[in-house]
Amino acid sequence: MKSTIDASNWSLADASSANRILFKKIALRVLPLIFVAYVFAFLDRVNIGYAKLQMLPDLGITESQYGFAAGVFFIGYALFEIPSNLLLDKIGARKTMTRIMVLWGLASAATMLVSTAQQLYLIRLLLGIFEAGFFPGVILYLSFWFPSYLRGRVTGTLLLATLVAPILGGPISGLIMEGMNGVAGMAGWRWLFLLEALPIIIIGVACFLLLCDRPEQAAWLSEEEKTLHHDLMARDKATQDPETDNAHSGEAIFSALVDPRVYVLAFLYFSSALGTYAFNFWLPSMIQKLGVASITHISLYAMIPFSCAALGMILVGRSSDLRRERRFHYCVSVLFGAAMLSLSTLSDSLGLSLALLSGAAFGFSGAIIVCWAIPATYLKGKSAPAGIALVSSLGSLCGFAAPSIIGLAREVTGKDNSGMYAISLIMVVAAVAMLTMMPKHALTVGKPE
Known part of the structure; x- marks a missing residue:
């Protein structure tokens, strides 16, 4: 059927209005399910921080063993991230998303069965392997639906799930652990892993039923809308660097591997996210040590x-975008976070400690969002796409380093202080690296046309 849409007869206002309507329709259909899935992805990744409060004394696991178990997830995640994304390109998004979510849901639920530290290591490693590829896969999938000039805000919306998970998931985790403790003879932490894993299995099946691999397969788009979408995406692709068409070639991947800028960016991301994962895995324990006994109350304070x-x-x-500046915003944010984290170790007051930890969290998250605005601007040519993926993979190892550093420090010294100081020092080094190794002209953000 011939499309009734003829762009040559439209005014610019008509075209702009039609574009907004089209992408709003796509966003409302595609984003909610993926957003909810990512909330549970992050929740299943970090709920071990709450489970720890009952699990360690129940299983007789040491602090350093817990730290290794929490972090080993990211070893499997980093190793299998790129292979999983390549598989998506071969078998399609629906099958890939369903495979990822069902397998990680089963692995997360199986955590309820562990009885030794070694079993916990294995399950956490499998969880990382199964979940690997979810975030880059989602980013790739969204690139089928949204042009480059909309992907920033779409990705930003998705990243909010990493904060929704601990804000809403914390109290839910606390209620499950206290309310279900002893039910059917099982500890609350075992119920936690089971009940928070079941929804992601259901969502995985829903993705298979409700998502489609490509826009042209969407039955909920009319033929006119598909034609308009195809034209807009083709026009957007024509404006991109032609070298990115070979982003997955061996030459492109090798170019990224030998580009020193990639490793500087990976270190900047690693450092800014280090504090965030320290929070996710250890904040409940920190609050408990300040005299809060109830797990539900701990989750509310968190x-x-x-x-x-x-x-x-x-x-x-927002400030970084408005001022079109990255270096100053990153350095101030990461140094502020490091200072607040270090000062929090000197306080025995619950109120003051929470205020200092809140300041640290503010700085860490500000640095992360600025950090992710840099790679697409700084990396150019054929190494850009593979380079950005490598930054993500290497930087995600912070999730292994953070709990390992704190767990080892706590076991050796009996306190969190040494681990917090080590993490803060790494952040200071990151600020120095930003100032000395990232050329100022490379971080200049152009004005909008």
Whole structure:
């Protein structure tokens, strides 16, 4: 059927209005399910921080063993991230998303069965392997639906799930652990892993039923809308660097591997996210040590720093965009976070400690959002796409480093202080690296046309 849409007869206002309507329709259909899936992805990744409060004494696991178990997830995640994304390109998004979510849901639920540290290591490693590829896969999938000039805000919306998970998931985790403790003879932490894993299996099946691999397969788009979408995406692709068409070639991947800028960017991301994962895995324990016994109350207090993290992501990111500046915003944010984290170790007051930890969370999240605005601007040519993927993979190893550093420090010294100081020092080094190794002209953001 011949499309009734003829762009040559439209005014610019008509075209702009039709474009907005089209992409709003796509966003409302595609984003909600993926957003909810990512909330549970992050929740299943970090709920071990709450489970720890009952699990360690129940299983007799040491602090350093817990730290290794929490972090080993990211070893499997980093190793299998790129292979999983390549598989998506071969078998399609629906099958890939369903495979990822069902398998990681089963692995997360199986955590309820562990009885030794070694079993916990294996399950956490499998969880990382199964979940690998979800975030880059989603980013790739969204690139089928949205042009480059809309992907920033779409990705930003998706990243809010990493804050929704601890803000809302924390109290839910606390209620499950206390309310279900002893039911059917099982500890609350075992119920936690089971009940928070079941929804992601259901969502995985829903993705298979409700998503489609490509826009041209969407039955909920009319033929006119498909034609308009195809034209807009083709026009957007024509404006991109032609070298990115070979982004997955061996030459492009090798170019990224030998580009020193990639490793500097990976270190900047690693450092800014280090504090965030320290929070996700250890904040409940920190609050418990300040005299809060109830797990439900611990989860409610934890909402305060995580809410400040969301505020930092929004305010610092907006300020950086408005001023079109990255270096100053990154350095101030990461140094502020490091200072607040270090000062929090000197306080025995619950109120003051929460205030300092909230300031640290604000700085960490602000640095992360600024950090992710840099690679697409700084990396150019054929190494850009593979380079950005490598930055993500290497930087995600912070999730292994953060709990390992704190767990080892706590076991050796009996306190969190040494681990917090080590993390803060790494952040200071990152600020120095930004100032000395990232050329100022490379971080200049052009004005909008």
